[in-house]
Amino acid sequence: MSRKDNSGKGKPSGRGAGNTRKGSNARGNAPLSRKKPTTKKPNKSGNTNHQENPNGIRLNKYIANSGICSRREADTYIKTGLVSVNGEIINEMGYKVQLADDVRFDGRRINPEPDTYVLLNKPKSVATTTSESKGLTVMDLISNATTADVKPIGRLGRNATGLLLFTNDDKLVKKLHSKGMPRLFHIELDKNLKASDLQKIEEGLTINGKTVEVEEISYVENSPKKEVGLKIKNMGNSIIRDIFDHLGYDVVKVDCVTIAHLTKKDLPRGRWKILTKREVELFSMM
Numbered sequence: 001m002s003r004k005d006n007s008g009k010g011k012p013s014g015r016g017a018g019n020t021r022k023g024s025n026a027r028g029n030a031p032l033s034r035k036k037p038t039t040k041k042p043n044k045s046g047n048t049n050h051q052e053n054p055n056g057i058r059l060n061k062y063i064a065n066s067g068i069c070s071r072r073e074a075d076t077y078i079k080t081g082l083v084s085v086n087g088e089i090i091n092e093m094g095y096k097v098q099l100a101d102d103v104r105f106d107g108r109r110i111n112p113e114p115d116t117y118v119l120l121n122k123p124k125s126v127a128t129t130t131s132e133s134k135g136l137t138v139m140d141l142i143s144n145a146t147t148a149d150v151k152p153i154g155r156l157g158r159n160a161t162g163l164l165l166f167t168n169d170d171k172l173v174k175k176l177h178s179k180g181m182p183r184l185f186h187i188e189l190d191k192n193l194k195a196s197d198l199q200k201i202e203e204g205l206t207i208n209g210k211t212v213e214v215e216e217i218s219y220v221e222n223s224p225k226k227e228v229g230l231k232i233k234n235m236g237n238s239i240i241r242d243i244f245d246h247l248g249y250d251v252v253k254v255d256c257v258t259i260a261h262l263t264k265k266d267l268p269r270g271r272w273k274i275l276t277k278r279e280v281e282l283f284s285m286m
Helices: 044-052 059-065 071-079 170-179 195-203 239-246 277-285
Strands: 083-085 103-105 117-122 151-153 161-167 183-189 205-207 210-212 216-219 227-232 251-259 272-274
Touching (some): 059 071, 059 103, 071 083, 161 183, 183 239, 210 239, 227 239
Antiparallel strands (some): 117 272, 183 227, 183 251, 205 210
């Protein structure tokens, strides 16, 4: 994945924004249990690309970086058949892997990167994608934030603005997709929202045979009735437009104001920050 350096965009902001110090994922020096490997030794001819690729990481270093053990101890575990790469047991010393490889230690997938969390205040006309063929993307804006392979949780449309969270923490991603991620949006419609329609949204709509529930909805104080605040856990890519299209309204603007306990305070449009330890810990309380 290529990340471009976008001058004037994607710069750190707020307390701790420039802090990219990595944390430790140490889990002790030995596996909790030893499961009998179910895979076979690899065909060496099929693994030559890993050995010849100068950008590869030595398998023992990959394991040590994950916090499981030292490189010397990793060599021992490799010899005893506790390590697999892409479903194949590897016993070869000096074997190299790529970050995208599925590396497992005693049956459990491991990650050589520390869990990283980046919050971006997305500007308009930027695509939420990891593709390199979509023009300027959110990945370009956070290219200087971290070297970790982070990805966005949820999406914002190209013309939507506001908060977008990135991480490589698979556990958090699964949790948020399972339980939902509460996000508050400031939405502007093409016309005033009728009180009766606001009530319908509040009570829950059935769209294409599925019930769509919201946490809260209200008119924005001291603003026209076409501006509403909508809090929703549903992470569907087009859920907001689906809600208002169903009732005959066009969505003019969408701005994500908060994600759970995270806000845009001290985070100007187009800037990012690394989450503090406390901000990360609060996700465990959800």
